[in-house]
Amino acid sequence: MFQSLRRILLGGNFRVFDYEWRKAVFHFREPNSELAYALKADGGGARAIQMVVQARIIKHLLFALTEVGRREQDRALAAALSDSLWLAGQEASATVTLVTEDCCITSHLDNKLDTFTERLQLFTFSEKDAVTNFILDHIQCEEGSHGVILFLYSLVCSRTIDALLNLLLTGRASPHLFNGMRHLGQDGLPLQRPLQGVLSRSDVGYLRWSREEMERGALPQLQVGSMLKTPRFPVWVCSINSSCSVLFSATRSLLSDWRAEHLFQLYYYSGQSSQTATARLTVTHSHHWEASPGDAEGDPEKRFPSLEMTIRTKWDGAVIAWNGTSPFY
Known part of the structure; x- marks a missing residue:
């Protein structure tokens, strides 16, 4: 299964995520500041994923952007991630991937080889609140935790991917942006x-x-x-x-x-x-x-x-x- 995940996302079993992807995490700006609602997303291919999650975070914080502390940041991020996973699972189920050796979304990936894909553990839920609470319980992670990659794997496991952007936004993997x-x-x-x-x-x-x-x-x-x-x-x-x-x-x-x-x-x-x-x-x-x-x-x-x-x-x-x-x- 995990070889299939690598083929879907990277186009082959022997390809790995580059350094920009591996270092990408969901990390907020300073709590209780003007940009407390905002994720850091400077560059690389992961930025598109981070900005879709950013949009969902803003949706949850839209009318309280001036009162965002660490607790509100964690809750908004957990809600944003579970929104996308629940939509990808057709609003019937969702899957979250974690690395087996830790109870947190974290791993230490070698710079040359993908050593953590085979160590993923899948957690599947049939209720959206359970997804949100599970993510919230495992959201406190150190830098270098590969959080964006693990979210991407969770998204694919929740529903096979054809068009990532539409899958993130609407829950349907359509490669086209027009109506109907x-x-x-x-x-x-x-x-x-x-x-x-x-x-x-x-x-x-x-x-x-x-x-x-x-x-x-x-x-x-x-x-x-x-x-x-x-x-x-x-x-x-x-x-x-x-x-x-x-x-x-x-x-x-x-x-x-x-x-x-x-x-x-x-x-x-x-x-x-x-x-x-x-x-x-x-x-x-x-x-x-x-x-x-x-x-x-x-x-x-x-x-x-x-x-x-x-x-x-x-x-x-x-x-x-x-x-x-x-x-x-």
Whole structure:
């Protein structure tokens, strides 16, 4: 079984996770600080996983971000991890992987060989609360515990993986980001096998924009559907020029009342340690039936930061103010 896990995630039995993956953990910034809700996620392939978990952490802390101590951090992380595992298990079961020699999510992986995959122990639960409590009991781990890799293994064991991002966000391993089923190809001819996209709204959403893809004219084929753009909570994982980060709002009605979209605040966290404060952006938006003819003039892709273009994939034509922060993305 564990050889199958390695093949699924790495493409072969003799490949191993690199140093960036092995050192990746779920580690918070300083408790009771402005960024107490935030995970450290500077780089490497594990950052995408960390930022999806970050979005779920924010969902649980969304209206208490100023009162986050160590206890709240642990509870939010346990809830965020169990959310993803429970969805991956079709909301019927979930599996958590630990290293057998320890009672905590920790191991000491050799720099050259994967010596801990074969020492994994699986714990399967049929109730979500049991998953959350089990993770909470084993969450206090030292640096170098390979926590992100073990979470990834848990996710795969909860449900075989085809498309990791959608599996994390929605619990369904669809490789496509559009809504529903697509039966026709780009040329209008029927597809031999229909493509399955996202079938329902998830708790946290997803936004994507790439300057390189825009310049190649590839964006129309890669558009994210409204199911992912409009989640149940105003929290979005963002893929901006292939780098993951998180955008969120504390306005409860933002996704349920269009009038709240006229003027609202969005908060942005990149995951990088160089960001010392949450960026606050003010968004002014007019719906298409309210916009004036001159609002669409010019070539905004060449004039605005990539983060602003990402926001406009959800709120087309929005005007965005950085409130004194120098645009950094």
